[in-house]
Amino acid sequence: MIIDLRSDTVTQPTPAMREAMFTAPLGDDVLGDDPSVNALEAKAASLFGMEAALFCTSGTMTNQLAIRTHCRPGDDVICDYLSHVYQYEGGGISVNALASASLAHGLRGKLTPDLVRDHIYSPADPHKPLSRLVVLENTVNKGGGCYYTIPEIAAIRHVCDEHGLLLHLDGARLFNALVETGEPTEAYGQLFDSISICLSKGLGCPVGSLLLGKADFIWQARRYRKLMGGGWRQAGFLAAAGSYALDHHIGRLKQDHARARQIGAMLKGRPEVEEIYPIDTNIVIFRLPETLLASDYVQKLETVGIRGITFGKHLVRFVTHLDFTDEQLEKFDQILNRD
Numbered sequence: 001m002i003i004d005l006r007s008d009t010v011t012q013p014t015p016a017m018r019e020a021m022f023t024a025p026l027g028d029d030v031l032g033d034d035p036s037v038n039a040l041e042a043k044a045a046s047l048f049g050m051e052a053a054l055f056c057t058s059g060t061m062t063n064q065l066a067i068r069t070h071c072r073p074g075d076d077v078i079c080d081y082l083s084h085v086y087q088y089e090g091g092g093i094s095v096n097a098l099a100s101a102s103l104a105h106g107l108r109g110k111l112t113p114d115l116v117r118d119h120i121y122s123p124a125d126p127h128k129p130l131s132r133l134v135v136l137e138n139t140v141n142k143g144g145g146c147y148y149t150i151p152e153i154a155a156i157r158h159v160c161d162e163h164g165l166l167l168h169l170d171g172a173r174l175f176n177a178l179v180e181t182g183e184p185t186e187a188y189g190q191l192f193d194s195i196s197i198c199l200s201k202g203l204g205c206p207v208g209s210l211l212l213g214k215a216d217f218i219w220q221a222r223r224y225r226k227l228m229g230g231g232w233r234q235a236g237f238l239a240a241a242g243s244y245a246l247d248h249h250i251g252r253l254k255q256d257h258a259r260a261r262q263i264g265a266m267l268k269g270r271p272e273v274e275e276i277y278p279i280d281t282n283i284v285i286f287r288l289p290e291t292l293l294a295s296d297y298v299q300k301l302e303t304v305g306i307r308g309i310t311f312g313k314h315l316v317r318f319v320t321h322l323d324f325t326d327e328q329l330e331k332f333d334q335i336l337n338r339d
């Protein structure tokens with residue numbers, strides 16, 4: 001048995017999800033008539049109280065489509081230095097949107113109203129790019145799965161409104177935040193101009209992300225998706241998995257969080273563990289001593305049947321997910337603490 005904690009993307013569709021996929025009615029999504037895709041987009045938009053949604057292959061695609069649609073060449077995007085849109089999307093802000101990025105250094109990757117204000121350029125200064133868009137990430141992957149609350153976001157929205165800035169949410173793991181805060185999805189729909197959510201992470205789908213926003217914004221994003229070759233025909237197979245996950249896989253995320261905290265407890269006090277980031281959701285990040293490279297440690301773990309990933313020179317990340325069971329958790333403890 002391999003205990004795979006590299007990411008929450010490694011899950012296999014459950015038998016019930018496969019059944020939903022195999023029995024999904026299909027059409028041609030590029031022509032706009034795949035009923036399963038249309039149903040998923042309508043369900044997601046209504047969940048967040050937003051006008052429209054667009055089903056895409058990945059969170060990178062939904063984030064990049066949002067940035068491309070919101071920005072014009074020469075615009076500037078304000079985000080945290082740790083953010084996925086900056087660190088893990090191949091430089092897409094500059095490649096796709098011809099925009100620059102102003103990087104804030106927040107606490108565990110979280111922006112604050114002051115940090116946003118500090119990175120806004122004066123539109124009266126012809127030397128500067130035009131500040132256009134703020135991107136928040138919730139939960140913050142590189143911050144160890146920490147999350148924002150609605151009041152924190154509302155304060156940032158206020159700064160955006162004062163300066164005419166748009167606000168996008170990279171909500172790849174938004175539901176992990178929501179099951180902790182208990183906050184309603186509709187509040188998110190009201191605060192953001194656009195939201196990206198991933199179905200292939202904690203929700204356990206094989207593939208897929210959704211972009212949410214106003215109808216005209218989504219229509220423009222749909223044009224760019226096609227331009228990028230992202231039009232997919234009988235995508236209803238995958239959309240059906242998404243609808244199934246939204247109906248059945250949100251509440252159970254709490255179990256992933258509990259298991260992540262238990263992993264933290266198992267790591268605590270081990271000689272090779274110098275520091276464990278606070279465990280707020282399903283991500284566990286810990287630091288090794290200067291004398292131990294994360295790459296060596298992860299390789300060693302692999303030989304005993306545990307998979308994690310390096311998250312920096314001396315940082316290791318584990319992520320709990322739908323396929324990580326209590327039985328595996330027990331095994332994890334046995335393996336880790338047997339020598």
Ligand SMILES: *Cc1c(COP(=O)(O)O)cnc(C)c1O
Pocket residue numbers: 057058059060061063084085137139140141170172173198200201209
């Ligand atoms: C995983 C992730 C994404 C999207 O990743 P894809 O692999 O392109 O689906 C976006 N943002 C964050 C914070 C992520 O963790």
